[in-house]
Amino acid sequence: MSDLLKGNAGEWEMVIGLEIHAQVISNAKLFSGAATAFGAEPNSQVSLVDAAMPGMLPVLNEESVRQAVRTGLALNSKINHHSVFARKNYFYPDLPQGYQISQYELPVVGEGEIEIDLPNGDIKVVEIERLHLEQDAGKSMHDQHPTKTHIDLNRSGVTLMEIVSKPDMRSAEEAVVYVTKVRSILRYIESCDGNMQEGSLRCDANVSVRRPGDELGTRCEIKNLNSLRFLRQAIDHEAVRQIEVIEDGGVITQETRLYDPDKGETRSMRSKEEAHDYRYFPDPDLLPLDLSEDFVAAMKASLPELPDVRKSRLVSEFGLSAYDASVLVAERETVDYFETVANGRDAKLAANWVISDLFGRLNKTGTPVSQSPVKAEALGELIDLISDQTISGRIAKDVFADMFENGKGAAAIVEDKGLRQVTDAGAIRAQVQAVIDANPDKVADYRGGNQKLVGWFMGQVMQASQGKANPAMVNQLLKETILG
Amino acid sequence: MKLTELTIAAARDGLAAGDFTGVELTGAHVVAMEASRPLNAFVTETAEKARDMAVASDARRASGNVGAMEGVPIAIKDLFCTEGVKAAACSHILDGFTPPYESTVTKNLWCAGAVMLGKTNMDEFAMGSSNMSSYDGPVTNPWHADGDDAKRVPGGSSGGSAAAVAAFAAMGATGTDTGGSIRQPGAFTGVVGMKPTYGRCSRWGVIAFASSLDQAGPLTRTVRDASIMLGAMAGHDPKDSTSVDRPVPDFEASLTGDIRGLRVGVPKEYVVDGMPGEIEALWHQGVEWLKDAGAHIVDISLPHTKYALPTYYIIAPAEASSNLARYDGVRYGLRVDGESLQEMYENTRSEGFGAEVKRRLLIGTYVLSAGYYDAYYLKAQKVRSRIAQDFHNSWETVDAVLTPTAPSAAFAQGEKMDDPIAMYLNDVFTVPASLAGLPAISVPSGLSSDGLPLGLQIIGRPFDEETMFRVAGVIEQAAAFTARPQFITREA
Numbered sequence: 017m018s019d020l021l022k023g024n025a026g027e028w029e030m031v032i033g034l035e036i037h038a039q040v041i042s043n044a045k046l047f048s049g050a051a052t053a054f055g056a057e058p059n060s061q062v063s064l065v066d067a068a069m070p071g072m073l074p075v076l077n078e079e080s081v082r083q084a085v086r087t088g089l090a091l092n093s094k095i096n097h098h099s100v101f102a103r104k105n106y107f108y109p110d111l112p113q114g115y116q117i118s119q120y121e122l123p124v125v126g127e128g129e130i131e132i133d134l135p136n137g138d139i140k141v142v143e144i145e146r147l148h149l150e151q152d153a154g155k156s157m158h159d160q161h162p163t164k165t166h167i168d169l170n171r172s173g174v175t176l177m178e179i180v181s182k183p184d185m186r187s188a189e190e191a192v193v194y195v196t197k198v199r200s201i202l203r204y205i206e207s208c209d210g211n212m213q214e215g216s217l218r219c220d221a222n223v224s225v226r227r228p229g230d231e232l233g234t235r236c237e238i239k240n241l242n243s244l245r246f247l248r249q250a251i252d253h254e255a256v257r258q259i260e261v262i263e264d265g266g267v268i269t270q271e272t273r274l275y276d277p278d279k280g281e282t283r284s285m286r287s288k289e290e291a292h293d294y295r296y297f298p299d300p301d302l303l304p305l306d307l308s309e310d311f312v313a314a315m316k317a318s319l320p321e322l323p324d325v326r327k328s329r330l331v332s333e334f335g336l337s338a339y340d341a342s343v344l345v346a347e348r349e350t351v352d353y354f355e356t357v358a359n360g361r362d363a364k365l366a367a368n369w370v371i372s373d374l375f376g377r378l379n380k381t382g383t384p385v386s387q388s389p390v391k392a393e394a395l396g397e398l399i400d401l402i403s404d405q406t407i408s409g410r411i412a413k414d415v416f417a418d419m420f421e422n423g424k425g426a427a428a429i430v431e432d433k434g435l436r437q438v439t440d441a442g443a444i445r446a447q448v449q450a451v452i453d454a455n456p457d458k459v460a461d462y463r464g465g466n467q468k469l470v471g472w473f474m475g476q477v478m479q480a481s482q483g484k485a486n487p488a489m490v491n492q493l494l495k496e497t498i499l500g
Numbered sequence: 501m502k503l504t505e506l507t508i509a510a511a512r513d514g515l516a517a518g519d520f521t522g523v524e525l526t527g528a529h530v531v532a533m534e535a536s537r538p539l540n541a542f543v544t545e546t547a548e549k550a551r552d553m554a555v556a557s558d559a560r561r562a563s564g565n566v567g568a569m570e571g572v573p574i575a576i577k578d579l580f581c582t583e584g585v586k587a588a589a590c591s592h593i594l595d596g597f598t599p600p601y602e603s604t605v606t607k608n609l610w611c612a613g614a615v616m617l618g619k620t621n622m623d624e625f626a627m628g629s630s631n632m633s634s635y636d637g638p639v640t641n642p643w644h645a646d647g648d649d650a651k652r653v654p655g656g657s658s659g660g661s662a663a664a665v666a667a668f669a670a671m672g673a674t675g676t677d678t679g680g681s682i683r684q685p686g687a688f689t690g691v692v693g694m695k696p697t698y699g700r701c702s703r704w705g706v707i708a709f710a711s712s713l714d715q716a717g718p719l720t721r722t723v724r725d726a727s728i729m730l731g732a733m734a735g736h737d738p739k740d741s742t743s744v745d746r747p748v749p750d751f752e753a754s755l756t757g758d759i760r761g762l763r764v765g766v767p768k769e770y771v772v773d774g775m776p777g778e779i780e781a782l783w784h785q786g787v788e789w790l791k792d793a794g795a796h797i798v799d800i801s802l803p804h805t806k807y808a809l810p811t812y813y814i815i816a817p818a819e820a821s822s823n824l825a826r827y828d829g830v831r832y833g834l835r836v837d838g839e840s841l842q843e844m845y846e847n848t849r850s851e852g853f854g855a856e857v858k859r860r861l862l863i864g865t866y867v868l869s870a871g872y873y874d875a876y877y878l879k880a881q882k883v884r885s886r887i888a889q890d891f892h893n894s895w896e897t898v899d900a901v902l903t904p905t906a907p908s909a910a911f912a913q914g915e916k917m918d919d920p921i922a923m924y925l926n927d928v929f930t931v932p933a934s935l936a937g938l939p940a941i942s943v944p945s946g947l948s949s950d951g952l953p954l955g956l957q958i959i960g961r962p963f964d965e966e967t968m969f970r971v972a973g974v975i976e977q978a979a980a981f982t983a984r985p986q987f988i989t990r991e992a
Contacts, residue, residue, distance in 0.1 A: 064601060068826040070594065071581045071603060071705040073740050103822050105868070107845055114825020165841075167830070295868035297877060300711035300819055302741050 019187040020228060023259045028225045030255045031232055032191050033145075033183035036198055037176050038208040039152065039216040040083045046151050046175035047074030047117060047302075054214045058157070058168035066173040068112035073301050076101075080175040081305065083207040084124050084149050085315045087177055090205045090322055091198070093128025093144050095312050101149075101302045105295040109167050110154035118178075120296040123148035124305060130201070131324060132193045133342050142194050143182040152176050177208070183222065183232065188251040192244050195219060196346070200323050204348045218242050223254045225262070233258070234268040238275050238282055250275035254282045326351055334363035343371055349385045356392035361399050369395060373413070377420050390419050398426035411435050411483050438484045441493070444477075447485065448493045451476045462498055470494060503528035504668040508572050508725040511671060515561065515571050522561065522571030526554035526615050529573040529670060533617050536642075536669040539987065541660040543578055543636045544586050544619040553615040560613065569732045570613030575670035577661050578619045578636075579626055580606050580716075581705040585616075589707045590634040591624045593852025594833040603705025604737045605674065605716045612732035617670050621660030624854045625824065626681055626709040629926035631659025632917060633856040641689055641910050642667040642987035646951040652910040655685030655926070661719045662689040667987055672720040672729045676706060678713045679812050680906075680930025683942035686719055687905035687955025690944040690983065692972070693719045694726045697963045698937030699744035701730075702737030708823040710816035711742070713934050723943060723972045727751035730965065746963065754966035755973040760794030764971060765898035769805035772928055775907045779954060782946045783904050786956045789978035790902065790971070798898050802890040807883045808932040813924060814867050814880035815935075820857075821864025827852060859920065888936040895961050900971045903929050905942040905955035929957060939965045941972045945979040953983065 020027040045052060048065035065072045088095050102120035125147035131139050154172035156165050179198060185191045199217060202208040210217050219241045224233035238254055241247045253275070258268050272291070273282040298304075321329075323345045330341035330351070344367065345351045353374075358366040374395065378388060398416060401407045407415060407430055418429045430436055438444060451473060452459055462469040470491075477490045503525050506514065514520055530547045550573060557571040581587045581599035588594035602610075610616070623633040630653040631639040639659040641652035643666070654663040658675030662685035665673050675682035677695035686693020694717045701716040708714060718729035731752065736745040766787060771780065787797050829835035829848030836847035853861065867876035894901065907928055916922045933940040939962070942955040956975055960968030 067831060069601070069832070070587070070589070070597065070599065070707040070826070071703075073704050075739060075741055105822050105825060107825065107828060109828075109830050109841065112826060112831060114828060115822050293870045295822070295865065295870075295873075297818060297822070297868055297873070300742075301708075 019190075021225070021255060021259060023263050025263055027228060028255070028259050029228045030186055030188075030251070031183045031224045031226060031235075032185035032188075032251060033222040033235075034181045034185070034191060034194060035220040035222070036179040036195060037218045037220075038087075038179060038202055038210070040080050040175040040177055041206060041209055042077060042079045042083065042175055044077050044079065045173040046077055046080050046149060048173050050173065052174050054216075056170055058166070058170060060170065062169040062172065066112065066169055068114070074117060074299070076302060076305070077175065080149060081124070081307075082315060083175075084147060084177055085307065085312060086205050086319060087179075087202060087207045088125030088128070088147050089312075089316050090201050090207075090319055091125070091128050091130055091144050091147065091179070093147060094126035095307065096122060096124055096126050097307045097309075097312070098122065099124040099148075099305045101299045101305065102296045103299050106292045108153070109165065110156045110169070110172070112154065112169065112172060116151050116153065117299055117302070118150035119148035122304075124307075130197060132190070132197045134193060135189065137338070140190065142184045145180040145182050147177055147179045150176050150178055183224075183235075188248040191221065191251055192248050195244060195247060197323075200346050204323060205319055212243050215242060219247055221247060221251055221254075223251055223258070224268070225255055225258045234270050236268065236270065236282070237272050239272055239285065241275060246275055246277050249277065249280065250282060253280060257282065320348070334358060334367070336363060336367050340367045340371060347385065353385050353388070353392045357396045357399065359396070361396060362403060365399055365402070366396075369399060369416075373416055389423050390416070394419060394425060401426055401430060405437055405439065405486065406430060407435055407437050408483070408487055410487070411437065435484060437486050438481055439486045439489060441489065444481070444485050444489050445493050445497070447477050447480045448490065448497050451480065452497055459498060473498070504532045506671070507722050508569070508671050508720060508728055509722070511572055512570070512728075516566070522554040522557040522615065523551065525571055526550050526573045526617075529617055532667070532669040533575075533664070536664065536667045536987075539640045539642060539663050539667055540637055541620055541639050541654075541663040541667065541669065542575065542618045543588075543590060543621045543634075543660065546585055546616055546618045549585070550615050550617050553610070557613050557615060567611065567613030567732070568728060569609060571615060572613070572671050573615040573617050574609065574729075575617050575620045575661055575664045575673035576606055577658055577674050577676060578622050579676050579707045579709075580619075580674060581707065582606055582616070582619065585619065587619065587707065588635075589625045590622050590636050591827075591852065591854070591857070592635045592834060593827045593848070595852075597833050599705070601705060604702035604739065605706065605733045607705075608735060609674070609729075609732050614732065620658070620664055620673060623657035623659065623681075624857050625707070625820070626657040626676055626678055626714075627820070627856050627860055628656040629680070629684055629923055630911075630913075630916070631656040631685075632913065633854050635854060638913055639663050640913070642985035643689060643910060643952055644986055645948075648950065650912040652952070653688065653913050655688035655906070655910060657681040658685050658693070658719060662686055662691055662693065665689070665691045665719050665721060666985055672718055672725055674716055674733070675719045676709075676714055676716050677930075677934065678709050678715075678816060679934045680927040682717045682719060683930045683940060683955070683957060684906045684926055686942040687944070687953065688910040690953030690981065690985065691719055691721055692723055692726045692941065692943055692976075693717070693955075694730060694941040695934070695939065696730055696734060696965055697744075697939045699742055700734045700939070700963070700965070702735070702740040702743045704737055704739040704743075710819040711823060712819060713812075713816060723941070723969060723976045724752060724755055726941065727755060727969050744963070749966055751965055751969055754969045756970060757973060757977065758794075759790065759971055759974050762795045762900070762967070762971065763798050763898045764790050764795045765798050765800035765894055765901040767800050767802045767805065767894075767901060767903060769802050770903045770929055772907055772925075775904075776909075776948070778948055779904050779907065782954050782956065783902070786902055786945060786975055789975055792978070793974045795971075795974075800894045800898060800901070802887075802894065802932065804883060804886045804890050805932055808887055808935055809924060809928055811880045811883045811887065812927070812931040812935060813863070814876050815884060817860040817864030818867050818877050819864070821861045821868065824853075824857070824861060856920075884935050887932055891932075891936045891938060891959075899961070899967050901959040902971070903957045903959065905929060905957040909948040909950075909952035909954055933957075933959045938962060939968050941968055943972045943975045943979065944981040945975060946981070947983055951983075953981070
């Protein structure tokens, strides 16, 4: 297997399991009505419940449950019709209640599985262990005062879904692909915006190493990875560290570690001995969560077409390659854009334009598809001009650049700049003849057997026509004239 | 008759008839409250607020807007959050905490027209059966034994509320009952103490002790008054997920005095070692009163009763250990600084909590810990289900259950302080109904040989407070308890 790591003494296999913490899109928190907008003034979105004032009680937000169930269904996972909220007890200043309300023995979503597309074209199944609902904590701010810590409780009580995978990943790459896929699904169904920079999606990685075929090794948990780049780096660094420890005759101790991207290393946060005893028990302030068949069915009906299904459809319906299809379905708005462009047009041509030209330019400026200066309808219009031979594909690139820069329509640009393709055989023939007459030595060379020169002649004629001559006609006429 | 000696029902009639005003009624009680200071029943007096509320009440009455508790001055246990009035659960750790919000139960009472006299003393965080664990000092029971001037405890944890009502300093008072904290002080002070079905009253804004057990209820001088006051306190509250959405019946209407044909159970397990013979005798007397009124007495068995106390002393501390984690010195109440965060936590909680609270937090933390959870907490939950099932089974043959309220009369202050188990035994008869979430009431039914009040307890079906009240009314009438505490008779 190519994913094995070489140590000083033989090969090692990485084993990775991931916990994804995804913030649910909702106007209210999991157990209070306070707002959840990102970037608000500190402590401006805090209810009496979030601040754990005496005598306050949690009341479950139905929207959070809806989103958790929809997410569970989208992850092909079992919905538990009976689940229980439990308290996870520990002291920390950003945890006002002294406990986090979470789910422990009976989570709302049980086992399931998703497929991920590996870069080599293989499809891998990653199993989901569970998904449960829990409250987020507040934020400690250490930079507000030289000796004091300030606490912002805006995030306190915000709904998180913790999605736990089985230890099914075997490389950092697989872990990245898995997170990307889960993120894609969450964004499709709009249960989480997947914004890792704002912390709406964060990962903990459980990493261990073993000799291929051996039992699982001792794992370390790397906390709070908030970008795919850090996830990849942290896993790779941690695996190398573990291999070095073992090959040097040491043993891995189970512990929680933090990744330091500046130093490119993980370091111990707390050992197993220092681990909290969370004293989980069912929260007596909340009743068990019982979901009816009808509710689950309604959640299922509310789901849009999911990425895997949509990908198969792009392959079967539009004849796209599996690779192009997977690129397009990664984001729902991208594939929506593509389908608008492809509707009634050459789908492969549309896919090329979207993937190569549009993405190329969007990526350069970091612009999301939703804010593309060229709307799907406009790109469709450009493709129509190619298909009806109004312009050549080459001219179309220039037109597209103009559209992207200035936001003008394709037809208008073609008219304004006089870019309409020349298909008048007489006019083209004259330009061909002029090139032949000016280059008798090249003609002799060609007739002597240097077939490659046809490309050079093409270039000369196209240049003379300022790119407007129909390339197929130029090619045809060139061959007739020189050979004739 | 002095205005302070009226029942709530009588005051209601007097106010309606215009015999006196709400301001006069409240004024008399403010005087009585101030006179009761030697008892230490009140920790916060709100005389000014009481007068303002009485003025407003009289104005409402004048405009024809009369609530069920209109103009009735009452006392509020310090466990209830009261907007703008200190609420500290009689703990040092909530020093200076004045909530910016009003508990649902007290809000309901104010909406019904009641007037707040002040906040009453209690065992710290409602943990205790003697009111000795209050940071604000012990409450003295207005009763003492014949020929013995030793100060007696009023019971707990709602000791201040019970003493205030017994001393005629308030017409009624709110209490909270987790394992007997309304009923046992009711019995010790010769007043009616009633705990409704779990879920009948909202817990929102009541400082939590043990969430699955805590229930608010009234302490009054008559069963009728309890039925009126509960009606004003109860009701569904969307802010409390464990509050039950069902209509609040007219509890007072259930006091028909007619229990002919009603089946009342007498559980054989409620005889405990060391219980004074006079308490057993009173229980038999209660049975005779009910028989005389036409009820059928049925001997029943509640076989898991003996496990109730240990079960309670696992579940309640477990929940408390988590509920009280929020008192960490970070956001409100007491903070005792330290060199590190850890030290600040330790200093704050060491200084802020009293010995009994610490004992229960340690027990609770222990029983939830890894390796002990199954043996203690989980086992206790299973036993709790069995205890509830015992009652459930008995409802096939009986409509209510009659027991003593407590295994003794009020004891002297300082007694049992070095023996937590002896102290916990106070709750032996009240805890089972708490674990099963059932409505229960203590009715003053007689005096001990040395002149201290004793109570009988009636336990009802879930949400059948009406039958419970009806039986209680018959016991009350038969017992004709008219004795007055020495604190009052001496004064007079």
